[in-house]
Amino acid sequence: MQLLLLCRQGKKEKMERKAFLQMCNLPIKVVCRANAEYMSPSGKVPFIHVGNQVVSELGPIVQFVKAKGHSLSDGLDEVQKAEMKAYMELVNNMLLTAELYLQWCDEATVGEITHARYGSPYPWPLNHILAYQKQWEVKRKMKAIGWGNKTLDQVLEDVDQCCQALSQRLGTQPYFFNKQPTELDALVFGHLYTILTTQLTNDELSEKVKNYSNLLAFCRRIEQHYFEDRGKGSSSIKSS
Amino acid sequence: MAAPLELSCWGGGWGLPSVHSESLVVMAYAKFSGAPLKVNVIDKTWRGSRGDVPILTTEDNIVSQPAKILNFLRKQKYNADYELSAKQGADTLAYIALIEEKLLPAVLHTFWVESDNYFSVTKPWFASRIPFPLSLILPGRISKGALNRILLTRGEPPLYHLREVEAQIYRDAKECLNLLSNRLGTSQFFFGDTPSTLDAYVFGFLAPLYKVRFPKVQLQEHLKQLSNLCRFCDDILNSYFRLSLGVDHFLLKVNHRYLLSPC
Numbered sequence: 001m002q003l004l005l006l007c008r009q010g011k012k013e014k015m016e017r018k019a020f021l022q023m024c025n026l027p028i029k030v031v032c033r034a035n036a037e038y039m040s041p042s043g044k045v046p047f048i049h050v051g052n053q054v055v056s057e058l059g060p061i062v063q064f065v066k067a068k069g070h071s072l073s074d075g076l077d078e079v080q081k082a083e084m085k086a087y088m089e090l091v092n093n094m095l096l097t098a099e100l101y102l103q104w105c106d107e108a109t110v111g112e113i114t115h116a117r118y119g120s121p122y123p124w125p126l127n128h129i130l131a132y133q134k135q136w137e138v139k140r141k142m143k144a145i146g147w148g149n150k151t152l153d154q155v156l157e158d159v160d161q162c163c164q165a166l167s168q169r170l171g172t173q174p175y176f177f178n179k180q181p182t183e184l185d186a187l188v189f190g191h192l193y194t195i196l197t198t199q200l201t202n203d204e205l206s207e208k209v210k211n212y213s214n215l216l217a218f219c220r221r222i223e224q225h226y227f228e229d230r231g232k233g234s235s236s237i238k239s240s
Numbered sequence: 241m242a243a244p245l246e247l248s249c250w251g252g253g254w255g256l257p258s259v260h261s262e263s264l265v266v267m268a269y270a271k272f273s274g275a276p277l278k279v280n281v282i283d284k285t286w287r288g289s290r291g292d293v294p295i296l297t298t299e300d301n302i303v304s305q306p307a308k309i310l311n312f313l314r315k316q317k318y319n320a321d322y323e324l325s326a327k328q329g330a331d332t333l334a335y336i337a338l339i340e341e342k343l344l345p346a347v348l349h350t351f352w353v354e355s356d357n358y359f360s361v362t363k364p365w366f367a368s369r370i371p372f373p374l375s376l377i378l379p380g381r382i383s384k385g386a387l388n389r390i391l392l393t394r395g396e397p398p399l400y401h402l403r404e405v406e407a408q409i410y411r412d413a414k415e416c417l418n419l420l421s422n423r424l425g426t427s428q429f430f431f432g433d434t435p436s437t438l439d440a441y442v443f444g445f446l447a448p449l450y451k452v453r454f455p456k457v458q459l460q461e462h463l464k465q466l467s468n469l470c471r472f473c474d475d476i477l478n479s480y481f482r483l484s485l486g487v488d489h490f491l492l493k494v495n496h497r498y499l500l501s502p503c
Contacts, residue, residue, distance in 0.1 A: 082419040086334035093337040144385075144392040146305075165330035 004049040005030045016190020017061055021048070022226040023072060023181045062183050072182045080177060084184045087169060087176070091184075094162035095191045097147060098155050098205070104138040106152055108201045152204075160208045167212040174221065181222070188215075189222045244278060245270075245313075249294040251281035251369065254451040257481050259365065261347065263294040265306045265444030271480040272435040275318035284371045290378060306444075310437060321436045328431050332438045335423070335430075338416060339445055345390045346413030346459055347449055349406060352386035356455040414462045420446075421466040428475065435476070447473045 005018060005028045021028050028048075048061060062071075073084060103114045118134060119127025142148050147155070166188060175181045176188070192215060196206050209215060247270070249263030257279075258264045270277040280286075282293060292304040296312060303312045314321075321329060351362050366382070367375040394405055420442060429435045430442065450463055450473050464470060 078422040079425070082423045083331065083334070085419055086331070086338040089341045090334040090337035093341055141392045144389045161333065165333045168326040168330040169334075171327070 004028070006049060015193045016187045017048070019189045019193075019222065019226060020062065020072070020183060020186035023186055072180065072186075073177075075180065076177060076182070084177065084182055087166070087184050088187055090162060090165065091187050091191055094158050095195075097142075097145070098159045098162075099191070099195065100138055101142060101147060101150070101155050102152075102200065102205060104135050105142060106201075110135065112201050113199075156204055156208060159205060160211070163209055163212050163215060167215050170214050170218060172214065175218075185218075185222065189219055192219050193223065244298070245275060245316075246278045246280055246297045247294055247309075248280045248282060248286065248288060248297065250366075251283070253365065254453060255477065256447055256451050259448050259452055260293070261444045261448055262306045263444075264447060265440050266294045266296070266309050268435075268443045268476065268480070269310050269313065269320060269437060269440040270318070272440060273313060273318040273320040275313050275316070283369050290370065290374075306441075310440075320434075320440070323434065324431055324436055328436075331431075332436065335420075335438055336441050338419065339441055342412040342416035343445055345394055345409040347445060348386040349390060349409060350449065350454065350456070350459055351452075352383045353390065354454075354456050358383055361452065361454055410459060413459055417446075417459075417463055417466055417469065421469050424468050424472060426468065429472075439472075439476070442469075443473060443476050447477070 005021070018028070018030070073081060076084060102109055104110060114135075115128070115131040119131045121127075122130060139148070142150075150158075170176055175185045177184070192209055195209050196216075196219065247263075247266060249266065250258050250260035252258050256264065257267055267277070267279065269275075282288075282290065288295065294304070294306065294309065296303045296309045301312070303309050313319075321332070324332070350357055352358055363379045363383075366379050370378050390405065390409065391402070394409055424430060430438045446463065446469060449460055450470060454460065
């Protein structure tokens with residue numbers, strides 16, 4: 001099964017999907033396209049293209065891969081599966097929302113980095129229009145979930161709380177459910193790696209993560225085992 | 241001597257001290273942690289901002305939003321999580337995130353978006369506790385806010401039609417209820433023998449779904465099949481809120497009168 005992972009030029013990769021696929025030992029080929037967002041069934045990138053099927057988002061990708069006979073969480077019992085799903089929601093709830101906030105609602109970051117990066121595949125004035133439209137959409141969503149009035153400090157505090165919870169759950173184990181990685185490990189790795197390697201106007205977000213040495217060790221371990229060992233990628237900063 | 245703590249929140253009915261999830265979370269936490277809370281039920285005469293409810297007032301502070309109120313209570317040494325380990329504390333955050341992401345959209349939909357439920361139960365109940373003419377406007381605003389939240393957080397492509405979004409959120413909510421039931425098992429509370437923050441959140445979100453009588457009940461029916469979760473809610477109601485149940489029985493009769501009268 002040849003898996004094509006499609007991503008958008010000028011946009012940083014969502015490492016969690018790539019990590020998950022690597023963990024399942026599936027051979028993937030990464031392809032960049034400017035219109036990848038429009039090819040994706042959910043509008044989200046990256047997505048996978050296998051044969052004549054197209055699947056996006058980590059949840060459906062996990063289901064799809066499971067249907068083909070690969071699963072990372074079969075060895076878990078019901079209570080552990082519940083825990084895994086809960087922690088995945090925590091990461092989505094706090095880390096993903098914080099990343100979006102920082103990218104689109106923090107004026108300094110928006111002006112210096114996000115606008116340029118998001119609009120880079122398009123000519124003027126489309127690059128500005130699309131960037132503003134995306135910003136408006138994100139701000140609307142933030143307001144709906146109650147993050148509209150949060151300050152940067154409050155967001156950073158939430159990130160810290162989330163990292164603390166993840167750090168406590170991980171403890172001294174190599175992966176969240178001891179010996180074998182699961183979807184949760186892929187998701188956490190994806191987010192933490194992105195936070196640690198993406199350059200923003202301030203380093204406060206990555207500093208929050210760096211406070212937790214076991215999380216840093218966790219990221220390094222996965223990066224070494226699943227990415228460097230296979231001769232793919234590097235830990236250098238990939239932005240725009 | 242601690243300053244008196246007053247909680248302004250939506251009132252009760254159907255055997256509950258409050259029908260509003262967030263108010264119920266705070267009330268349950270206060271009972272679990274032993275915080276001496278004076279509960280002020282909102283009625284037509286209350287002049288505050290109903291959008292911020294529940295609101296905790298002390299001599300020098302006004303705190304809104306359940307997470308902030310619970311944090312405040314903990315700082316005042318009313319801590320229901322004192323005996324939890326670090327990992328259990330982390331699990332609490334994770335399960336609360338699960339409830340907010342997977343269960344809350346369907347609860348909002350059941351109360352505020354599903355038209356049969358909204359027009360025959362939710363709207364009359366809330367409108368009767370809001371002064372005219374705000375009673376004509378506020379319930380509609382809350383309903384639109386709920387729909388907005390559901391669509392913005394869950395209505396992304398490929399789910400274009402509201403009906404598809406609705407199907408997805410109810411699927412997620414049922415899965416969440418199953419997960420909570422699996423996690424609770426046969427224990428009395430989620431962490432050992434004493435209730436903690438997570439128990440307050442689960443109770444707050446589950447109890448209204450369990451007890452309020454709605455015409456459209458698909459999520460309620462699913463919850464009623466998970467007997468350990470129903471037992472969990474009933475145990476907390478009996479152990480911590482028994483004294484107020486007598487008052488609620490009276491309120492239930494009053495509610496019926498409001499529902500039957502033309503409005």
